[in-house]
Amino acid sequence: MTSASQGLAGTTHEPDERGHFGPYGGRFMPEALIAAVDEVAAEYEKARHDPEFLAELDRLQRDYAGRPSPVTDARRLSEHAGGARILLKREDLNHTGSHKINNVLGQALLTQRMGKTRVIAETGAGQHGVATATAAALLGLECMVYMGEVDTERQALNVARMRLLGAEVVPVTTGSRTLKDALNEAYRDWVSTVGHTHYILGTAAGPHPFPKMVRDFHRVIGLEAREQVLAAYGQLPDAVVACVGGGSNAIGIFHPFLDDAGVRLVGYEAAGDGVETGRHAASITGGTPGALHGAMSYLLQDSDGQTLETHSISAGLDYPGVGPEHAFLADAGRATYEPVTDAEAMEAFRLLCRTEGIIPAIESAHAIAGALRLGTTLGPDATILVNLSGRGDKDVDTAARWFGVVDPEALPTEAPEDQDAASGEREL
Amino acid sequence: MTTTPTTGIDRLGEVFTTAKAEDRAALIAYLPAGYPTVKGSLGMLTQALDAGADLVEVGLPYSDPVLDGPVIQHAVDTALRGGVRVRDTLEVVEQLAARGGRAVVMTYWNPVLRYGVDAFARDLAAAGGLGVITPDLVPDEGAGWLAAAGREGLAPIFLVAPSSTDERIAATTAATRGFLYAASTMGVTGARDAVSDTATTLVDRARSHTDLPIGVGLGVRNGAQAGEVASFADGVIVGSALVSAAEHGRAAIARLTTELAAGVRGQHTGR
Numbered sequence: 253m254t255s256a257s258q259g260l261a262g263t264t265h266e267p268d269e270r271g272h273f274g275p276y277g278g279r280f281m282p283e284a285l286i287a288a289v290d291e292v293a294a295e296y297e298k299a300r301h302d303p304e305f306l307a308e309l310d311r312l313q314r315d316y317a318g319r320p321s322p323v324t325d326a327r328r329l330s331e332h333a334g335g336a337r338i339l340l341k342r343e344d345l346n347h348t349g350s351h352k353i354n355n356v357l358g359q360a361l362l363t364q365r366m367g368k369t370r371v372i373a374e375t376g377a378g379q380h381g382v383a384t385a386t387a388a389a390l391l392g393l394e395c396m397v398y399m400g401e402v403d404t405e406r407q408a409l410n411v412a413r414m415r416l417l418g419a420e421v422v423p424v425t426t427g428s429r430t431l432k433d434a435l436n437e438a439y440r441d442w443v444s445t446v447g448h449t450h451y452i453l454g455t456a457a458g459p460h461p462f463p464k465m466v467r468d469f470h471r472v473i474g475l476e477a478r479e480q481v482l483a484a485y486g487q488l489p490d491a492v493v494a495c496v497g498g499g500s501n502a503i504g505i506f507h508p509f510l511d512d513a514g515v516r517l518v519g520y521e522a523a524g525d526g527v528e529t530g531r532h533a534a535s536i537t538g539g540t541p542g543a544l545h546g547a548m549s550y551l552l553q554d555s556d557g558q559t560l561e562t563h564s565i566s567a568g569l570d571y572p573g574v575g576p577e578h579a580f581l582a583d584a585g586r587a588t589y590e591p592v593t594d595a596e597a598m599e600a601f602r603l604l605c606r607t608e609g610i611i612p613a614i615e616s617a618h619a620i621a622g623a624l625r626l627g628t629t630l631g632p633d634a635t636i637l638v639n640l641s642g643r644g645d646k647d648v649d650t651a652a653r654w655f656g657v658v659d660p661e662a663l664p665t666e667a668p669e670d671q672d673a674a675s676g677e678r679e680l
Numbered sequence: 681m682t683t684t685p686t687t688g689i690d691r692l693g694e695v696f697t698t699a700k701a702e703d704r705a706a707l708i709a710y711l712p713a714g715y716p717t718v719k720g721s722l723g724m725l726t727q728a729l730d731a732g733a734d735l736v737e738v739g740l741p742y743s744d745p746v747l748d749g750p751v752i753q754h755a756v757d758t759a760l761r762g763g764v765r766v767r768d769t770l771e772v773v774e775q776l777a778a779r780g781g782r783a784v785v786m787t788y789w790n791p792v793l794r795y796g797v798d799a800f801a802r803d804l805a806a807a808g809g810l811g812v813i814t815p816d817l818v819p820d821e822g823a824g825w826l827a828a829a830g831r832e833g834l835a836p837i838f839l840v841a842p843s844s845t846d847e848r849i850a851a852t853t854a855a856t857r858g859f860l861y862a863a864s865t866m867g868v869t870g871a872r873d874a875v876s877d878t879a880t881t882l883v884d885r886a887r888s889h890t891d892l893p894i895g896v897g898l899g900v901r902n903g904a905q906a907g908e909v910a911s912f913a914d915g916v917i918v919g920s921a922l923v924s925a926a927e928h929g930r931a932a933i934a935r936l937t938t939e940l941a942a943g944v945r946g947q948h949t950g951r
Contacts, residue, residue, distance in 0.1 A: 270820060278821050280789055282747050284841035284866055286818060286848060426753060432744065439746040444867040446843065543790045543816075544744060556766045557794030558743040 253320050254479050256313040256354065257306035259471030260299075265510050267577075271460020271547075274583065276576035279459040280543035285439070288446045293461040295366050300468070305361060312357045316390070317347045319354075319472065323480040323637075328607035329620075333627025336634040339489065340610070341477045341505060343641045350613065350642030351473060351501045352383035356452060358469035360387035363450040370394040370449040374438040376403055376431035376497070377568030377615060378410025379642055380454030385419035387452075395419040398437040400430035403567045410646050428561045431497075431571045435545050455498025456575035459546030463575050470504025477637055478508050485635065491516040491626055494639035495618040496589060497533070497569035499578045501641035506587060516588075519578060520622035522564035523591030533562035535574040536582050536589040544572065549579040565594040565650065568615040568642075596621040598654050601644070613642030614650065687833025688810035692858035695735045695782055696893035696914050705910035705944040707732060708895055709937060710786060710919035711926060712739030713772045714764025715755040722772050724926050724933050729781045731934045732941025736776065737813060737917070740769040740787035747815045749870030751920040766791050766800075770807045777808025784837065784858070786813040792825070801828035811835025811858045819855035826855060839863050840886055842878040853890035859915055860886055864898045870920045872899035875908050883912050902936075906943030916944050 271277045279289065299305040313319040322345065326338040343351040356373075363371055371393050375381030381397040388395035397414055401423040404411050414421050427433040435458075442451045456466040474492070481489055492509050494502035496519035509515045521534035532538060535550045542551035544559060552560040552572040564570040581587040597614060600621035604612050612620060616639070623638045630636070644651065652658045699706040709728040713721050725736050741756035741764050748756070769785060776783045785804060792800045792812075804812065811834050817825065819838055829836045835858030840849050843866060853860055864879035865872070879896050886894055895915030900906055902921070909916045918940055925932040 279818065280821055281816055281818070282841070283818050283839045283848070283852065284747075284843055284863060287841075287843040287845060290845075426757070427743065436744055436746050440749070440868045443747065446866060542793055545746075551790075553790065553794060555794065557791035558760065559790075 254472065254475040255310045256319060256472040257310050258475055260306065260468045263507065265507065267460065267464055271464065273577045273580035275541070276548045276579040277460060277463055278548055279546060280548065281459045281546045282443060284443050285446065288442070289459050289461065291366060292362070292450070292465070295362055296461055296465050299362055299365055305365065308361060309358055313354065313472070317353045317357060318345065320476045321345050323477060323484070326608050329604060330627070332603055332607070333624045333636070334630070335632030336627030336630055336636055338623055338627065339481060339635060339637045340640040341473060341637060343473060343501065343639060344610070344612065344616065344643035348379070348383045348386050349645065350379040350383070351470060351504060351639070352380045352454065353386070354472055354504065355454070355466050355469040355500060356380070356383040356387045359450065359452045360391050360393065363393060363452070364391060366450060368448050368450045370396070370445065371452050372396045372398065372438050372441050372449055373452045373454055374398050374431065374434035375454060376400070376434070376570060377566065377613065378403070378407040378414065378646060379568060379613070381419070381421070382410050382413045382417070384452050385414040385417035388419060389417045396441065397421050398424050398434040398441070400424050400428070400434050402429045403431065406650060407567050407646050408649070430562070431567070432559060439545070455500040456503045456577065457498045457545065457547060457549065457573060463547065463577055466500055467503045467507060467577060470500050471507050473501065473504040473639060474506060474508035477505060481637060488512055488515050489635040489637040490630060491518060491634065492637045493518045493520065493619050493622050493626060495520050495569060495615050495641060496574060496578060497522065497571050497615065498573070499575040501639050503575060503577055505637070505639040506581070510586060517581070517586065518622060518626060519587055519589045520592045520618045521589055522566055522569035522618060523593040524563040524565070526593050527591050531563040532591065533564040533570050533572065534591045535572060536578065537591045541579070547576045549576040550574050550582070565597065565654070566614040566618065568613070569618065590622060592618040592621045598651070600624060601651060602655065610640070611644035611648070612640055613644050614647045616641045688805060689833055689835045689857045691782060692735070692784070692810040692835050696859060699734060699914070704946065705913055706734040706915040707906070707941050707944045708735045708737060708915050708917040709733035709922055710737040710739055710917065711922055712741050712752065712756050712759055713769040714741055714759030714762055715923070715926065716758060717762060718764060718768045718772065722775050723930055725772065725776055726779070726781070727930045727933045728922065728937045729776070731937035733937055735782045735784065737786040738769055738773055738776070738783050740766060740785055740791055742788040742791055745788060747868055749868040749920060751923050752869050755923045755926070766795050770803055773804065773809045774807035783809055784811040784813060784835065785809055786815065789814055789817040797824045798828045801832045801834055805832035805834055809834065811837050813837040813861055815839060819852055822855065837861055840882065842866055842882050846885065849886055850889045853886060853892060856892060859893040859895050860890060861917070862886060862894050862896045862913070864896050867898065869898055872901070875899065875905050879909065880912050903939040903943030906940045907946055910944040910946065916940070
């Protein structure tokens, strides 16, 4: 079986030496941090050729994170997807409950190599924060996680998990108080602490080398899945699909299929209330190219280049940008990106719970919704590989409100208005 | 007297030659456009120039100012909530220039990308602006901007930081015109109690690569600190302290600017 380190072996789809994927990527960031990202790039380049580093990464991914993750044939869900075979790549079964651990273990080991003693991270849904807190505990690193105040409320379980793991969680109260503002605060921390701190960026975005490096740590998802599907079914899937916020789980599963011309790659972006309402987070579908948080990519911005506020029921997808390689793949037509609304995602969430006994992360439910839609188009002969990027324990409160399965008065915190009004009106 | 039209770069150079002739550093004052209102910001910037600032940096408010601390974040947030537009910043520059003030724009890069790099350079030059400070654009990504600035005679003003390698300082100073912006400490904007000694080291390192005037920013808040920085730099840049003063109105801007102007002349009364 493929091991995690093979993701770092190099590919035929690399950015230029300054991190450009066509017109996207690069480094749009303060000079003060350039030395730090240069150091990360140089250390990563050394590490990925160092057998000791690669062996340690493989050991942790196997013995600690539980890789490889299985592929599950979702037979009962298939009935709701036009009969298409739906295969779930079970990143939800990794330690800490999502794909995020793949990247975090790699960057935490890199932190040690650089002789740094402290890590910081931004987090939206809390999955990246939990994974970072976990790796920090394992390797004895100090850890601080920046999280938008809105997200600390809607993902309170993950805040508690991070604190139990010994991390300090800082609620960010500036701007829209969500993921983008958490990134801003993490950058502000880093520029003051870069001497002893590594910023474990949580998605395949930001300045070079993060989009490439984070992608490489997640390529194991696609490498494993490609091998698993071939072994079980003797052929490649017709389509590989994933949810896309910043896009780390998607690029991880897409990338090993880039040269398989017959395999469709589809990313599903968070359409919130619908792209036409303006209340969404679909950066490629509804955005334009611009520079944010270190890279050129698609971006939700107004006519003055100010970042727009986003909306998604999923905290992990509630971000106005997307990784630069996705922007490149979208322009090239190699991957397509489509919107999935809150309502569609939650319907898919419900279906997966009821047909397969799997409670997905709401982020991943966007990919399930996309697969159901794609399956009805492709028909019963098709095989669709879905990246089930995370599990839904953290989302039980949000889902319970959405479906009205708990007494609203028994809930500890107030629900957002739109969800309150809807409570009790949906059938689980 | 020459009749040749002077460029923004030329007029920016005069700021430093004048100060040097007077054996002092130049005082450079930052305030964001649109704070507390567009008209109010014009008044504050005018006040700073009247009270002794040699040059103003007009901040272009941006939604994600990653290099700014809480004071400037709050001010630009207020400006944006008040509806300030990119064209308002250009308008403020034009008004300042019309009455003889010298102004550069300080802006994060995405608003310029969205406006159009060539269009922004053209419109800023037409408004009488002298250059642009770009906190999140490094020369490596600035080919288009360098060409546009060159055409319009605007100064591309890049930053160096204590973490910059000698190689990067060399490349950055080679691309910079007007003056070099030396960030005195590793950190975001905000007034500090003491001038960091990393600043003198950085200025010394930069001088081995360039004859450009060097402005030092990040952390200066009073006349004594301005005097200290003036002893080794060609320009003293003050931002957050003035933005804090702006909360108390034009009189507070006048008081602080007067103190800072005395500071850069080695006449500070101390604090």
